[in-house]
Amino acid sequence: MSALPQSLSPSNPPRPATSPATARAWWRAVQPLAWTLLVVASAWVAGRALQLDAGSDAGYWIGVAGGAAMLALFVYPLRKRVPALRHLGATRHWFVFHMLMGVAGPWLILVHCNFRIGSMNAAVALFSMLIVAASGVVGRYLYGHVHRGLDGRHAELAELRAKLEATHEKLAVSLSLAPLVRERLFGFEQAALTAPAGNALALLWASARAARSARHDVRSLIDQALAAAPQTLEAKRRRQIRAHWRRQTTLHIEQTLGVVQLRAWERLFALWHVLHLPFVYVMVACAIAHVVAVHAY
Template sequence: MAESGLALGGKSSLAVRRKPAGRPNEIVSLIIAILIACALFGGWHWREDLPWSAEFGLGYWLGITGLSCVGLLLLYPLRKRVSVLRVFGSVPAWFRIHMFLGAIAPVLILYHARFSVSSLNANVALTCMLIVAGSGIIGRFLYVRIHRGVTGRKQEARRLLADASAYRDQLNEHFATAVEIAEDLEAHIRTSRSGFFSSVFQAFSDSHRIGEAQSRMVRSIKRGVREMGGVKSTRRQTRKDALRLVRKYCETLREASQLGAFERLFSLWHVVHLPLFFLMLIAAAIHVFAVHQY
């Protein structure tokens, strides 16, 4: 199908829906991450000058506070599973608290230990905590890719595909060949596969296919704009808006394609993270017992 040579009067009818501005929660999370990174860097750099001992005084209470934060991490899974606890706040709010405690606990423990360990049980407990904290960072990344913020509302693939179709339909008025390419592309993206490895492979394959289709659509739009009549400034604006639509369309399709892989990876992460967490609790309990007993 040839590109339409329709001339447009006034402003271009193509429009792109803007993404909302960054949420305050994301800004707060970034600030907390920067502060924690600075605290870790400063503590490591001046570890030899820290004026306390892990066994007494401030160092001892830093350890108690860090261990208390670890214990409070259990409140989030309890809040998700025990309906009686709903009076104490929403699940997203507890998730944010869970993330904060999971980030601050290792910092307190590291300061408690003055960024060094002198015994085997302390080494095991600290290593377990750092592994769990690292696992939590990975889980946070996966969670963000699956959900919008921390509202707990999943980005369903069919809704993403509907958004992509809306972008495609806005192109249909003037760039039919680009729409044909998009329809062929969607027919492939809608074909999902089961299984973790097949989903990951499909995500990579789809990303490559989407990139190729995007290049073809861009070439088609540029050719169509050259064939259009009318005012030059209007054609330029139409070209700009159409290319922006194509970019948004392909980004949305990529997100829909990657969703299945991230969901399965998140499920696998859950299977690993929980045993690591309980291993950390056992190691911490042994460390506390050994310190007070011997």
């Protein structure tokens, strides 16, 4: 296969199909909402089936169980901050326990009140709990972008950059017969890595749009590069080269996007921490006031 012409340029490039990476990204985005709706719906069904009243014996003890589950949420942050507790089990297991209690607690409280709001004190306690639960869902989504798995290991920006740079030489050799593909790929990387941080949400949006555009252009340039190849190249070999180039370029674009967006996710996660703690304090204060009011009056 001879060197391809330098004058190739995309002309009405076809719209690429949704890649598996894009599908996984969409699922990660909607997964917290899907689980939240499932928890709320199941609590509504359970409450209607049992026809509970918060003042009944069953309703009272379900409320106690829900309150205990919410208190158990504090075991995970205490385990991280108290040196004596850090050796009690793996971080992954404690985080899973934290998430389970974060689901079980609100579910039991919703069943306890059967989606009915009584006194003003109960209403404030309920809505503060729902705010904390919703904040936890958002935090879990952000956590997944700045940590690897559930073991608490933070993704390192320097490590991601090193992996990205390690692919340069391999891509330069692999795409030597498609110089415009290589030029577009490395151009996207340079522009993305030098983009100003600015607003975290704006950076996420702009980098995602730039990545989509780069995938679009690269696929078109690959097709045109192969179209300009010698006619003696077998059709099977063309398909193999196309698949190989697409895998390499898609991986490189995803790696570049990961490096760029990690900065934005870290900023959002730090901001979430600042906002989440006041909600937790309000929830605890309201829960204590609710318990005292129930037993005193």
